[in-house]
Structures are given as structure tokens and as C-alpha cells.
Amino acid sequence: MRKLLSFLCVATMLATCLVGVAVAEEKTKVVVWTAARADYDYMQGVIEEYNETNTSNIEIVYEVYSDNYQQVLELGFDTGNGPDIYYTAGPVFATVSYTGRALSLNDMLTDEQYEFYGGDSNFGNTINMRDGEILSLPYSISTVRLVYNQDIFDRVGIEKVPETFEEVIAAAKLITDELGDEGIYGFAINLKSPGSALGRTLDYMMQATCGLSNGYNFATGRYEFDKVTEIVAFLGQMFTDGSTFPGCDQLDIDPLRTQFAAGRIGMYYSYTGAEYGVYSSQFPTDVNWDFGPLTGNGTRVGLQGADGGKWYSINKDTKVPEAAFEVLTYLESLDVLVGSYEAGLHITMLDSVIENSETPTAIELHPLMAKQDTDSVWPLTPTNLVVEGESYYNVFAGYILGIPGYEDLDALAADLNTRYNAALDKGIADGTVTPIVYPNFDPMNPTGSMN
Amino acid sequence: MQTSMKPNMRSRIGTVGKGFKENKQIYLMILPNVIMFALFSIYPIGWVLKYMFYQYDKINDPIFIGLDNFVRIFTRDPYFWKTVTNTFYYVGGKLLITLPVAFVIAVLLNKKFFGSRLMQSIVFMPTIMSASVMALIFYLILNPYSGALNTAMMKMNLISVPINWLSYYNALDTVIIVGVWGAIGNYMVYFLAGLQSVPEDIYESAELDGIGPVRKMFCITIPMMTPVLKTVVMLVLISSFQDIQSIMVLTEGGPNGASDVMFLYVYRMFFPISATTASTSQFGYGAALSVVCASLIGAVTILYLRATRKVDDMF
Numbered sequence: 001m002r003k004l005l006s007f008l009c010v011a012t013m014l015a016t017c018l019v020g021v022a023v024a025e026e027k028t029k030v031v032v033w034t035a036a037r038a039d040y041d042y043m044q045g046v047i048e049e050y051n052e053t054n055t056s057n058i059e060i061v062y063e064v065y066s067d068n069y070q071q072v073l074e075l076g077f078d079t080g081n082g083p084d085i086y087y088t089a090g091p092v093f094a095t096v097s098y099t100g101r102a103l104s105l106n107d108m109l110t111d112e113q114y115e116f117y118g119g120d121s122n123f124g125n126t127i128n129m130r131d132g133e134i135l136s137l138p139y140s141i142s143t144v145r146l147v148y149n150q151d152i153f154d155r156v157g158i159e160k161v162p163e164t165f166e167e168v169i170a171a172a173k174l175i176t177d178e179l180g181d182e183g184i185y186g187f188a189i190n191l192k193s194p195g196s197a198l199g200r201t202l203d204y205m206m207q208a209t210c211g212l213s214n215g216y217n218f219a220t221g222r223y224e225f226d227k228v229t230e231i232v233a234f235l236g237q238m239f240t241d242g243s244t245f246p247g248c249d250q251l252d253i254d255p256l257r258t259q260f261a262a263g264r265i266g267m268y269y270s271y272t273g274a275e276y277g278v279y280s281s282q283f284p285t286d287v288n289w290d291f292g293p294l295t296g297n298g299t300r301v302g303l304q305g306a307d308g309g310k311w312y313s314i315n316k317d318t319k320v321p322e323a324a325f326e327v328l329t330y331l332e333s334l335d336v337l338v339g340s341y342e343a344g345l346h347i348t349m350l351d352s353v354i355e356n357s358e359t360p361t362a363i364e365l366h367p368l369m370a371k372q373d374t375d376s377v378w379p380l381t382p383t384n385l386v387v388e389g390e391s392y393y394n395v396f397a398g399y400i401l402g403i404p405g406y407e408d409l410d411a412l413a414a415d416l417n418t419r420y421n422a423a424l425d426k427g428i429a430d431g432t433v434t435p436i437v438y439p440n441f442d443p444m445n446p447t448g449s450m451n
Numbered sequence: 452m453q454t455s456m457k458p459n460m461r462s463r464i465g466t467v468g469k470g471f472k473e474n475k476q477i478y479l480m481i482l483p484n485v486i487m488f489a490l491f492s493i494y495p496i497g498w499v500l501k502y503m504f505y506q507y508d509k510i511n512d513p514i515f516i517g518l519d520n521f522v523r524i525f526t527r528d529p530y531f532w533k534t535v536t537n538t539f540y541y542v543g544g545k546l547l548i549t550l551p552v553a554f555v556i557a558v559l560l561n562k563k564f565f566g567s568r569l570m571q572s573i574v575f576m577p578t579i580m581s582a583s584v585m586a587l588i589f590y591l592i593l594n595p596y597s598g599a600l601n602t603a604m605m606k607m608n609l610i611s612v613p614i615n616w617l618s619y620y621n622a623l624d625t626v627i628i629v630g631v632w633g634a635i636g637n638y639m640v641y642f643l644a645g646l647q648s649v650p651e652d653i654y655e656s657a658e659l660d661g662i663g664p665v666r667k668m669f670c671i672t673i674p675m676m677t678p679v680l681k682t683v684v685m686l687v688l689i690s691s692f693q694d695i696q697s698i699m700v701l702t703e704g705g706p707n708g709a710s711d712v713m714f715l716y717v718y719r720m721f722f723p724i725s726a727t728t729a730s731t732s733q734f735g736y737g738a739a740l741s742v743v744c745a746s747l748i749g750a751v752t753i754l755y756l757r758a759t760r761k762v763d764d765m766f
Binding site: 183 | 508511528529596618703705723736
């Protein structure tokens with residue numbers, strides 16, 4: 001009898017353990033993919049806390065990708081191995097979420113949550129919605145500024161942060177002339193990937209200086225690259241002057257940042273939402289750096305574009321939509337967003353977050369990190385365009401680097417107009433491109449004039 | 452006539468059936484290979500042959516456009532032909548450097564001396580290294596701002612200003628050198644195997660006739676190595692045409708297409724990277740391009756095989 005009781009006890013204990021293990025293994029996994037690297041440490045803590053404390057038996061699997069994020073993401077979707085939730089900053093919203101791969105959040109989002117994320121002023125078609133369906137929730141906003149090394153400016157006697165094309169050209173030349181022998185150069189740009197380099201310079205400058213987005217005029221519905229040649233010429237001039245860091249033609253953004261962190265670069269352009277995190281944790285530096293305004297020709301035609309309005313989307317084909325939505329709203333919950341904002345990892349466009357936060361040290365140190373009145377989200381330009389030949393990024397990079405065959409800037413712009421408009425017309429004709437024209441579009445009020 | 456064939460056919464089918472029963476084990480053993488081959492070779496080829504006539508971006512439905520993709524290749528896409536020119540330059544350069552260097556190293560290391568085995572292993576090592584890692588290491592060596600090569604050359608007073616080895620004018624030559632570095636070890640092994648198959652007694656009788664080492668090389672070694680040489684040239688040709696990994700990591704085909712090769716261009720049509728030529732996937736056009744690229748390689752291979760027939764006649 002005693003043996004039988006002992007056996008039953010042991011069997012019960014074993015069964016309990018096995019059931020416990022089974023229950024532990026039955027957690028619903030929600031896979032999150034991101035390309036944000038600067039906030040990695042913070043997000044790891046956030047994820048761990050959720051995985052340890054949530055009562056919904058959900059486990060977040062958080063995976064960080066590098067420069068090839070969009071490619072990996074699209075491959076994941078194509079092969080049915082995509083994540084449940086994915087980060088949409090940069091072109092991902094346009095190329096992935098907006099093209100039918102994101103789950104509509106309309107039925108899950110409560111009115112209270114809708115208001116928390118800014119209500120009607122933060123939601124709009126092509127910004128985070130398509131045809132009235134909410135595809136992503138807003139949080140951060142990021143735009144481009146001039147990033148400069150104050151120590152270098154002090155050494156060569158630059159007292160005012162350059163704001164115009166002429167001032168930046170002069171400052172770059174001065175720095176290189178004075179400090180080039182020490183291996184310090186005035187300006188750098190990551191032209192190994194022309195799309196990445198001109199996407200953080202030309203694209204933002206043309207919104208403010210020319211009122212165009214990706215060369216596209218929303219009012220006329222045509223590509224007008226001839227209007228952006230002044231900006232391209234500005235970037236090219238610094239190469240002609242020899243004011244640029246050696247090897248810009250094969251420089252990626254992270255190697256550029258390491259050289260800036262080593263005090264060898266005077267100025268470059270990059271994102272308000274990334275650089276503080278980069279120099280705080282990714283490449284810590286003693287360099288006294290700050291943000292300056294985005295360069296222009298002195299006459300503002302439009303508000304400067306800002307990448308915002310979207311943050312994460314849920315995969316339309318996720319097998320766990322409810323769990324994914326719970327994780328999404330956790331990742332974009334007040335506590336998580338306030339922590340991220342106060343740590344200076346991201347700049348938010350949500351008043352609800354700003355009101356509940358201390359002013360981040362990052363913004364106290366670098367005031368231009370914060371969203372300015374001259375920054376605004378812009379609508380999407382036509383997607384799925386099949387342009388024959390080289391992209392405008394590659395063509396203009398050729399001019400900037402002084403490569404044979406790319407010398408005549410006006411002819412290059414005219415050819416781009418022809419090819420891009422032909423692709424637009426063809427796409428509209430065969431139904432693969434949705435025409436986007438806002439006859440009353442005002443670049444000084446881009447989201448308010450989409451009608 | 453037909454009636455007379457029927458018994459033959461029946462007997463043939465019977466033979467096959469009997470053969471299958473007798474060789475069941477063999478058929479079962481090759482079955483996984485056949486399935487894999489069908490899945491990863493036949494199916495993709497069929498897919499490419501279908502979609503080369505379509506405009507397809509994987510978001511919208513495919514649109515049949517007949518031969519327009521090919522018309523675009525031959526009349527409206529000068530960039531592709533630039534990548535073809537670069538590819539042939541790359542293949543030619545890699546072939547011309549790899550063959551003699553690998554051969555000379557093989558001849559030197561074929562001699563027995565202290566450490567020859569170790570040297571063989573060291574020369575072979577780049578072959579087993581990932582092409583992407585190799586390209587990253589070369590970037591650290593070659594970049595103009597902190598590269599080890601420029602630093603060493605400046606310290607030796609060979610140059611006063613850093614050389615941009617990856618510039619528009621140097622990038623293609625640099626990727627050839629990187630390609631050669633990764634390939635030498637592999638082809639050295641082929642040459643070593645060939646050298647070791649040359650009978651020693653031929654050399655001994657040549658020595659008895661008073662023939663010197665240079666003549667031995669040209670009159671014995673190289674002619675005896677012809678079959679190996681033919682294979683190696685073929686392998687270098689085919690592998691060089693398909694080299695994209697190290698180029699993608701080292702230069703992404705840039706600056707401005709200076710080191711772009713045709714299969715990297717095809718790759719970007721399927722998986723756009725850095726928006727240099729296409730920001731939208733163009734599966735249909737990519738499929739047509741890959742058919743043209745495959746045809747070009749096929750044409751080169753046929754020409755090479757015809758040329759080697761003449762070489763066979765010579766020796």
C-alpha cells in the first residue's frame with residue numbers, strides 16, 4: 001500500500017511537471033521584426049519585461065535586421081515566413097504595408113486608443129491608412145538635419161552654423177583647407193548606396209526648396225526633376241572643391257558615423273531620430289556634435305518632409321491577430337513610448353506622450369532633434385512605378401561624383417523626367433499605378449491640402 | 452507496320468518494368484535527387500520561361516506583354532549592356548590572372564620541401580572562406596580613409612596621398628583582384644592533382660636527354676596538363692560569370708555601375724537593393740534578363756568547347 005501511495009505521489013508530481021512544461025511551451029509566439037538598431041538595448045528590456053510579466057501567455061520574439069531589412073522582409077512575406085509585426089519606418093510602409101500586406105486595425109482599435117494616437121490629426125490616407133483602413137499606428141517622427149562637429153567648427157573659426165548651400169560649401173572647404181593635413185575633412189556623404197545617401201539629403205531638401213517629393217509634383221501629377229538641379233549641383237560642388245571625405249563613393253552610413261565619431265568629419269546629413277542613439281550607444285563619442293537646420297537656398301517653398309505617422313504594422317496573414325494586436329499596443333503603450341522618448345531614442349509626434357514625459361536630455365542637448373513647425377509628414381508619391389533605366393538616385397550620384405557620362409545635369413534631369421513620366425503614364429494605363437494628383441496641393445501645408 | 456511495332460513496344464515496356472523491379476533500390480536512392488532537381492532546377496527554369504513574357508512585380512497581377520521585355524533588353528537598356536561588358540572584363544581578367552598564378556603556385560608547392568603541405572593549406576584557405584566575409588575584410592584593407600594597404604604604402608613612402616582603390620576608375624580591377632585571391636587556392640588543387648598525375652619516368656628520361664627545366668615545363672608538363680587545364684578554364688569561366696557575392700558586399704556594383712556585373716543586375720530586378728536601378732521588383736524583366744545572361748554564357752561555353760577541340764588536335 002505504501003509502495004502504491006509512493007508511486008501515485010511520484011506519478012502525480014511527474015504529471016504536474018509535465019503539464020507545467022507543456023503549458024510553458026504552449027505560449028503564443030508573436031514575432032516582431034525591426035530595422036531600428038539604436039534603441040536595441042532599451043527594447044530588449046521592454047521585451048523581456050513583457051515576456052516575464054504578461055498574463056496572456058504571449059512571448060514576443062524580437063528580431064533586429066540591418067541594412068537589408070526591406071529585402072529580408074519582402075522575402076519573408078513572399079515565402080510565407082514573414083513576421084507577425086514589422087517595423088515600417090522609411091520606405092517600408094509604402095512598399096509593404098500600403099501594397100496590401102498589412103492587417104487593417106479598424107475593428108480592433110478602440111476610440112480611446114484612436115485618440116491616444118492623435119485622432120484625426122495623426123491619421124490619414126497614404127500616411128498610415130489606405131482607403132480608410134488604418135494600417136499602422138503613429139509614434140515617432142524623424143527628419144533630416146545637418147549634423148556637425150562643433151569642435152571642428154571652433155578650430156577653424158566657424159561661428160554660425162551654415163544654413164544655405166553657399167555657406168555649407170564654404171564651411172566644408174574651409175575645414176578641409178585648414179585641417180585636411182590632419183585627415184579631417186569638411187563634408188561626407190554615404191554614396192555607396194545612392195538611395196540611402198540622396199534619400200537623406202536631396203529628397204528632404206527638394207520638399208523644402210522645390211515643393212516636390214521624390215521629384216513628383218502633387219499639383220500637376222508629373223515628375224519635374226529639372227527643378228532639383230540646384231540641390232544636386234550643391235552636393236556636387238563639394239566634390240569638385242575636394243572638400244569631401246576620401247572614399248565617399250564607397251562609404252556606407254555606419255562607417256561614415258564611425259569616422260565622424262573619431263572627429264574626422266565636419267558635417268554630414270542624417271536623421272533626427274537616429275543619430276543621438278548612435279552616438280550614445282552604437283558608436284559612443286566625445287565629439288561635441290549637434291544638429292543644424294537642413295540646408296536650403298534661403299527661400300523656403302515647402303515644409304520639410306518628416307518620416308512619421310507610422311511605426312509598426314501587423315502582417316495581414318498572421319495566425320495570431322489578437323495576440324499580435326495586444327503586442328502592438330504594448331510596444332506602442334504610453335509607458336514604453338515615454339521611456340523611449342525620454343531616453344532620446346526617438347522623437348515622438350504624439351502629444352499624449354510629450355504631455356506625460358520629462359523633456360528628454362537628448363532634446364535639451366540637441367534642440368533641433370524635436371519636431372519643428374517647419375517639419376511635416378508628406379503624402380506618398382505614386383508606388384509600383386516601373387522605371388526603365390537608372391533611378392534618379394544613381395543618375396544624380398553620377399553627377400555628384402563627376403563620373404564620365406554624367407556631366408550634363410540639365411540633360412540628365414530632362415531624361416529623368418521623360419523616363420519617370422513615361423513609367424507613370426504606362427502604370428496608370430495598365431492599372432498597376434494609382435494616379436495621385438492633388439490640384440490644390442500646397443507644399444507649405446502638405447497634409448492639409450490633399451484634396 | 453503499326454501492328455508489327457506493338458509487340459516490340461510491349462516488350463520494351465516489359466523490359467523497363469522488369470528493370471525497375473530489379474533496380475528498385477537504385478531508383479529509390481536517386482529519387483531524392485530527382486525530386487530536388489525537379490523542385491529547385493526544373494521548376495524555377497519553367498517559372499522563368501513563363502514570366503519572361505510578363506510584366507510582374509508580385510504586387511499586381513502579371514500582365515502578358517509578349518516580347519517587350521526582350522525588346523527592352525536589346526533596345527532600351529544600355530545599363531544592362533554596361534554590366535555585360537563589365538562581366539566579360541571581370542571574367543577575362545580573373546581568368547588571365549588566376550590561371551598562371553594558380554599554376555605557378557601549384558608547380559612550386561608540388562616540390563617536396565619543409566612546410567610545403569602547410570603552404571598548400573594556407574593558399575587553399577581563402578577558398579573555404581565566405582565570400583561576403585572576404586569582401587568585408589578587403590574593404591577594411593582597401594578603403595581610402597583607414598585602409599591597411601594605403602597606410603602601409605604611405606609608411607613605406609610609396610605614395611603620399613591615399614589611393615581610392617574602390618573609385619569609379621579602380622573598382623572593377625579591385626574586385627578582380629579580390630576574386631582572384633578567393634579562387635587561386637581552389638584551382639591550385641586541380642593543378643596539383645594534374646601535376647601529380649604526370650609520370651615521373653618521363654621527366655627522368657628527359658633529364659637523361661639533357662633537357663633543362665624550362666623546356667621540361669613547356670614540352671612535358673604543360674602538354675600533359677592539357678586535360679586538367681581545359682577543365683580548370685571551364686570552371687573558372689562558369690564560376691566567374693556567376694560571381695556576385697563579393698562584389699555585392701564590397702561595392703554593390705558601384706560607384707555608378709563601375710563594378711556592376713550582369714547577374715548582380717538580374718538579382719536586383721528580383722530583390723532591389725539601395726534603389727540604384729530599380730526600386731520596384733521586376734520579376735518578368737528579371738526572368739528575361741536571366742535567359743539572355745544564360746544564353747550569353749552558353750554561347751561562350753560553346754565557343755570555348757570548339758576552340759579546345761582544336762587544341763586537342765594540336766597536342
